[in-house]
Amino acid sequence: MKKMVWPIIAGMLLLTACQNSEPKAEEVNTPSKQPQQKVEIKKDNTFPYPNLLADNDQSYSLLTIGEQEEQTPIEKDEKIIKVVTNILSLPTLKMVEKIYPNLAIENQSSYILFDNSGIVYQSKSLKDLKSFLAKNSLK
Numbered sequence: 001m002k003k004m005v006w007p008i009i010a011g012m013l014l015l016t017a018c019q020n021s022e023p024k025a026e027e028v029n030t031p032s033k034q035p036q037q038k039v040e041i042k043k044d045n046t047f048p049y050p051n052l053l054a055d056n057d058q059s060y061s062l063l064t065i066g067e068q069e070e071q072t073p074i075e076k077d078e079k080i081i082k083v084v085t086n087i088l089s090l091p092t093l094k095m096v097e098k099i100y101p102n103l104a105i106e107n108q109s110s111y112i113l114f115d116n117s118g119i120v121y122q123s124k125s126l127k128d129l130k131s132f133l134a135k136n137s138l139k
Contacts, residue, residue: 005092005095008095009098009099047118048100048102049100052088052100052103053115053116053118054085054086054114054115055086055116056116057116058138059083059084059085060085060113060115060120060133061085061086061087061113061114061115062074062080062087062111062112062113063088063089063090063096063111063114064087064090064111065089065096065105065108065110065111065112066091066093066110067091068089068110068126074089074126077130079133079134080133082137083133104119105122109123110123110124111124113129113132113133115138121136
């Protein structure tokens with residue numbers, strides 16, 4: 001298991017660090033005759049890991065830690081995917097702590113739910129997570 005952890009971490013770091021800086025042909029801007037008005041988008045950068053946050057205020061993002069007890073994968077659970085758009089599953093708490101050292105994890109939570117600004121809910125139980133999502137649906 002230890003032999004697999006480092007290649008997984010290295011692969012994740014490479015995927016997040018590598019970005020194509022060359023614009024595609026359709027993205028190259030040509031000067032237009034009319035000036036374009038730029039809209040400035042302000043983001044709250046107080047959360048240290050924006051890749052864990054939900055894409056918008058109408059959905060959630062989920063981080064699962066460890067092996068799941070359920071027979072059906074969480075990615076196929078209708079109650080979950082109805083309101084959760086992004087799901088990241090990591091095998092161990094140690095791996096989560098290495099990748100996200102500033103993440104405030106309570107009591108070795110198995111499920112951490114995020115909105116577009118930070119952590120919303122943490123639970124060890126999938127049943128409790130489903131109950132929370134049913135009561136706090138954003139759509």
